[in-house]
Amino acid sequence: MSKLYVPKNYKPLLSVKETEKAIVLLKDFFQLALSTELSLTRVTAPLFVKSGTGLNDDLNGVERPVKFPVKDMNETQVEIVHSLAKWKRMKVTELGLESGFGIYTDMNAIRADEELDNLHSLYVDQWDWCMRIDENDRTIDCLKEIVKKIYRVLKQTEFFVYDRYENIKPCLPADITFVHADDLVKMYPGKSPKERETAFCKEHGAIFIIGIGGKLSDGTIHDGRAPDYDDWITPGPDGRPGLNGDLMVWNPVLDCAMELSSMGIRVSKESLKSQLEERGCPERAELTFHKKLLNGELVQTLGGGIGQSRLCMYFLRKAHIGETQVSMWSEEMLRECAENNIAIL
Structure with a gap:
């Protein structure tokens, strides 16, 4: 069955033609603002490896x-x-960038096992970014500073859209709220991770959940993370694991928490070994990338991804990601969208 959620009395604020133009304007503005804020230079990315x-x-x-x-x-x-x-991470190392500088790129991917709904598509497009940091910057404070910078860019983008389309009213809060995934466990006992995200994000409007992938106090994890890029096992100053997280905003159209970005300080040699062991895949240490990291051939980095179509969907107040990108959907979902003013591209 289709997993489409249809907002009551939904009507797009922009026509398809206006939307196509707005997507170009929004993407051009955001990537320039992001690269300026984080000192990132653009590079060309592979489609396959x-x-x-x-x-x-x-x-x-x-x-x-x-x-x-x-x-x-x-x-x-x-x-x-x-x-x-x-x-x-390999590209930043290859370019010989100094600490505090990095790269960004247009990443296009196919995730064939994705469960398709309003927010998830087979086709993934995002700005992948990565910067070099010093070893002594492997801290939660460093991560938070970068999150705040990215949030500033989101706020700037929101005004940029409103300045051109007055019917798209700003709704982001002045500041982003930080919370550890373990705090959510204690705040919302008996609720699932998704329910915790929903409750906290609805209250605060824009949140960053720290510690995605590491074991929480109840023995669970908030959400899955691969063991070989984000560092989700190294404890912060409070002893709780995780130097990574997810940036989420409250979506007023879908009435839900919406992830726009995930990011984190990347694994060290020590945390890579620990995370491979915890996930039961120590044999990955023999792969090309992992060998380079364990041999000390890769610099320390901090990085993440920001969904392009999701960003456009949020700022243009769309009900479905298919309104801001071209992908494939079931006939049932296409029919439901057509019947409910959701103009799939």
């Missing part, structure tokens, strides 16, 4: 990448990226 190198993002470790053999390379297997979490 060689299988068996450990370069692709394994997400939760169960999603299957789209693979194909290359005829002119002796049938070498390559796979479409899920994201560029590890590739970016």
